[in-house]
Amino acid sequence: MVKFILVISCLLITACLPTSESAFRVRGDIQDQFGKPLEKCSLKVYLESIDRLIEQKEVGSRFLETIVIQPKIRNYILSVTCDDSEDRFVSDVFQLGSIEHYKQPVDLGIIKLQTNERSMGSDSID
Numbered sequence: 001m002v003k004f005i006l007v008i009s010c011l012l013i014t015a016c017l018p019t020s021e022s023a024f025r026v027r028g029d030i031q032d033q034f035g036k037p038l039e040k041c042s043l044k045v046y047l048e049s050i051d052r053l054i055e056q057k058e059v060g061s062r063f064l065e066t067i068v069i070q071p072k073i074r075n076y077i078l079s080v081t082c083d084d085s086e087d088r089f090v091s092d093v094f095q096l097g098s099i100e101h102y103k104q105p106v107d108l109g110i111i112k113l114q115t116n117e118r119s120m121g122s123d124s125i126d
Helices: 002-016
Strands: 022-032 041-047 052-059 062-069 074-082 088-096 106-113
Touching (some): 022 088, 041 062, 074 106
Antiparallel strands (some): 022 062, 041 074, 074 088
16 A cells, blocks of 8 residues: 555656756858858847846857757747857747747748958949
């Protein structure tokens, strides 16, 4: 009888414990205004409700990253910056925390960031 009570207690306790983490995947292609790939970039993930940085990853021009988050569906904002640009990309709000965005990554598409470089054909004397 004691074993039965212990087993039931363990089952009830573990059923009430939340899953410790969830994850989503995100992909994108980072370019300057001329279509040239930008390297040395940073992907940041913010929890929207408190504007708190959750994760930061160094990424290249084309990336597919896995981000570990809390197991609850919440609103997140993603941003991308690069060393060669003072520009910053900020995404729309995404509801993340379910398995859906792990199986099908969030696709940020082509991210265009302005740089100070001029294109080869646009040099002119002012």
